[in-house]
Amino acid sequence: MYKIAICDDEDIFIEELQKNLERYAAEAGREFCFFAYHDGSELLKGYQADYDLIFMDIKMEQLDGLRAAEEIRRTDSTVGLIFLTSLKQYVWKGYEYSAVNYLLKPVRYSVLKMELDRFFSRYHGKEELYLSFSNDSGKYKVLYKDLCYAETDKRNVMLHFEGKEQVIYKNMKSVCALLCQYPQFAQCHQSFIVNLSRVKGVEGLELHLDTGERLPISQPKRKEFMMKLTDYWGDMI
Numbered sequence: 001m002y003k004i005a006i007c008d009d010e011d012i013f014i015e016e017l018q019k020n021l022e023r024y025a026a027e028a029g030r031e032f033c034f035f036a037y038h039d040g041s042e043l044l045k046g047y048q049a050d051y052d053l054i055f056m057d058i059k060m061e062q063l064d065g066l067r068a069a070e071e072i073r074r075t076d077s078t079v080g081l082i083f084l085t086s087l088k089q090y091v092w093k094g095y096e097y098s099a100v101n102y103l104l105k106p107v108r109y110s111v112l113k114m115e116l117d118r119f120f121s122r123y124h125g126k127e128e129l130y131l132s133f134s135n136d137s138g139k140y141k142v143l144y145k146d147l148c149y150a151e152t153d154k155r156n157v158m159l160h161f162e163g164k165e166q167v168i169y170k171n172m173k174s175v176c177a178l179l180c181q182y183p184q185f186a187q188c189h190q191s192f193i194v195n196l197s198r199v200k201g202v203e204g205l206e207l208h209l210d211t212g213e214r215l216p217i218s219q220p221k222r223k224e225f226m227m228k229l230t231d232y233w234g235d236m237i
Helices: 011-028 040-046 065-075 088-099 107-120 174-178 218-237
Strands: 002-007 032-037 055-056 080-085 101-104 132-133 137-144 147-151 157-163 164-168 185-189 192-195 199-203 207-209 213-215
Touching: 002 011, 011 032, 011 107, 032 040, 032 218, 040 055, 040 065, 055 065, 065 080, 065 137, 080 107, 101 107, 132 147, 132 164, 174 192, 185 213, 185 218, 192 213, 199 218
Parallel strands: 002 032, 002 055, 055 080, 080 101
Antiparallel strands: 132 137, 147 157, 147 192, 157 164, 185 192, 199 207, 207 213
16 A cells, blocks of 8 residues: 655645546556645645655645655655646756656646656665654654664664664664564664664774764673674675
8 A cells, every 4th residue: 555645735636636546556556545735834744754655736825845845855765756836947946855756737647657657666665664753853764774773862762864863762672672673783782773784894892884983882792793793794795
């Protein structure tokens, strides 16, 4: 089931686009679940980090599609974005927010089908594992492959990913149970969990990451951690 959001200030257009998307789903053997919004601010207020694709009108009264896309990209780097516009001059601006493409209104079914075929031929968002969470800053979706490491932050845990850091309101025990069931994650210290794909080397009780950062390895956890790292590296060779 693919979750698709349509953000446009014209009800008639939303209905027409949804009808064409339902036609495509039937022809392609896919299942779509739709969410409709009439303004960028409405979309952001109800934003779910598990959308697969968003159709976004560029010109809307309160919050236009470009500014809404900018906000979305701060918390969700994986969702597909297709801009809708009747004005060609806005097209190139949309690519600044990693848009999949744009569709000129009125949208012909043949063009929509071509864009959807292209999108689904390379989209693997549902197949890639991700962590979805909320905090006081917003809602986030982080692919496990992009998660560099996690560290204890008072009673919660700070997640480090793609040069960013955000707190998840869970304790280290819960996060460890969530992440360490997968072979690419290991706990090197009671306060740290690391993505083994980001480890460049180990020196004594310290590991070096590809970001240039260094994390501690506790003596009690060293043997188990090194075994898991060796197994992971062995599988990668």
